[in-house]
Amino acid sequence: MADQNTQIKSEAAKYTTEKVVYAKGLEGVILCDTQVSFVDGLAGKLYYRGIPIQQLAENSTYEETAYLLLFGKLPQRNELEDFKAQLKANRAVTPEILEIIQKFPKDTHPMEALRSIVSLLGMYDKVDSLNTPEANIKIAIKLMAQFPSAVAAFERFRQGKDYVAPEDNLDHSANFLHMFRGPIPSDLDAKAMDACLILHADHEMNVSTLSCRVVISSLSDMYSAVCAGVGSLKGPLHGGANEEVMKTLEEIGTLENTEKWVKDALAKHVRVPGFGHRVYKYYDPRAAILKNFSEKYAQIKKETYEKLQMAELIEKIMIETLGESKGIYPNVDLYSGLIYSTMDIPRDQFTPIFAIARVAGWCAQILEQLQDNRIYRPRCHYTGALDLPYIPIDKR
Numbered sequence: 001m002a003d004q005n006t007q008i009k010s011e012a013a014k015y016t017t018e019k020v021v022y023a024k025g026l027e028g029v030i031l032c033d034t035q036v037s038f039v040d041g042l043a044g045k046l047y048y049r050g051i052p053i054q055q056l057a058e059n060s061t062y063e064e065t066a067y068l069l070l071f072g073k074l075p076q077r078n079e080l081e082d083f084k085a086q087l088k089a090n091r092a093v094t095p096e097i098l099e100i101i102q103k104f105p106k107d108t109h110p111m112e113a114l115r116s117i118v119s120l121l122g123m124y125d126k127v128d129s130l131n132t133p134e135a136n137i138k139i140a141i142k143l144m145a146q147f148p149s150a151v152a153a154f155e156r157f158r159q160g161k162d163y164v165a166p167e168d169n170l171d172h173s174a175n176f177l178h179m180f181r182g183p184i185p186s187d188l189d190a191k192a193m194d195a196c197l198i199l200h201a202d203h204e205m206n207v208s209t210l211s212c213r214v215v216i217s218s219l220s221d222m223y224s225a226v227c228a229g230v231g232s233l234k235g236p237l238h239g240g241a242n243e244e245v246m247k248t249l250e251e252i253g254t255l256e257n258t259e260k261w262v263k264d265a266l267a268k269h270v271r272v273p274g275f276g277h278r279v280y281k282y283y284d285p286r287a288a289i290l291k292n293f294s295e296k297y298a299q300i301k302k303e304t305y306e307k308l309q310m311a312e313l314i315e316k317i318m319i320e321t322l323g324e325s326k327g328i329y330p331n332v333d334l335y336s337g338l339i340y341s342t343m344d345i346p347r348d349q350f351t352p353i354f355a356i357a358r359v360a361g362w363c364a365q366i367l368e369q370l371q372d373n374r375i376y377r378p379r380c381h382y383t384g385a386l387d388l389p390y391i392p393i394d395k396r
Contacts, residue, residue: 036368039203043282061172063084104157196357208358225362275330287330294342
């Protein structure tokens with residue numbers, strides 16, 4: 001008994017001492033091995049399966065990039081065509097689920113709608129109970145195919161418009177814009193959306209990816225794990241950040257007000273949306289690519305031109321003030337919201353579009369977790385009292 005008490009005291013000392021050192025928010029903590037993606041924060045580089053993101057954004061498509069993430073290699077032509085055919089075959093949301101989506105409250109946030117839809121997809125898919133590698137690949141394809149359809153369906157219904165059925169002659173990004181807005185998108189819109197989806201498809205161990213890995217580590221199911229990812233992505237510190245950028249630009253109002261607003265914000269230590277990153281300490285490569293698309297839109301839309309000028313001025317001041325000294329540079333959110341706004345996409349749909357892209361990475365990371373799984377079980381630094389007496393209710 002004495003030995004047991006000694007062990008208990010030792011555990012208490014280990015996890016309750018004030019001298020415990022830990023990484024708050026798990027900053028810099030290595031949690032697992034991965035071959036899916038890698039962020040070189042100091043150099044400002046992002047790789048999917050070893051390929052620089054710039055090469056994929058310029059030469060690839062979302063479907064090919066998703067295949068790369070899922071299967072660990074670029075597909076042969078026949079493999080890509082088969083993969084695209086599988087995505088197209090799974091685009092349609094079942095009538096039962098569409099009927100339920102129609103009944104969602106019109107003021108529901110689209111991320112709340114998407115979170116509920118993922119659960120519905122799991123309920124109506126009996127394959128998810130198998131939990132085999134083959135079944136999980138099928139579920140991953142279904143999720144990638146149906147996320148755009150689900151987001152578009154909710155948008156149409158909340159506007160009081162009819163559901164637009166998938167168009168098999170359109171690729172993934174163009175089909176989403178068609179289902180979301182109605183008309184067939186322009187080549188620029190389709191290419192820009194494809195680039196946005198590629199750039200958001202994965203990003204190493206962010207909070208939504210961690211959420212997916214933690215849930216699947218209990219040997220839950222793909223739908224539950226992805227639902228956790230959607231829930232994490234909803235937060236303004238993660239997927240909702242580009243909404244904050246557009247709010248800021250609208251709050252500033254004009255180019256003439258911009259410099260004063262930024263300098264006042266810095267003087268008051270107010271965080272400027274679209275800048276800084278937990279890992280990147282240099283210019284986010286995704287931001288540079290999306291800035292190029294913003295410049296193309298600025299040539300054809302006056303409002304985008306004005307907002308781009310404001311964003312570029314904010315970027316200039318922020319880099320001059322905090323770039324070298326603090327490692328604070330533009331991140332992907334600075335220009336992605338500007339592109340979506342130019343496409344007439346409502347601000348509260350920016351994060352669901354992030355999810356449409358990231359579901360490929362989530363699924364790839366979930367599948368990788370299952371290959372060498374160990375359930376996540378960290379410990380806490382306990383700061384409360386111990387061995388307090390229980391006081392009967394009539395004496396409290």
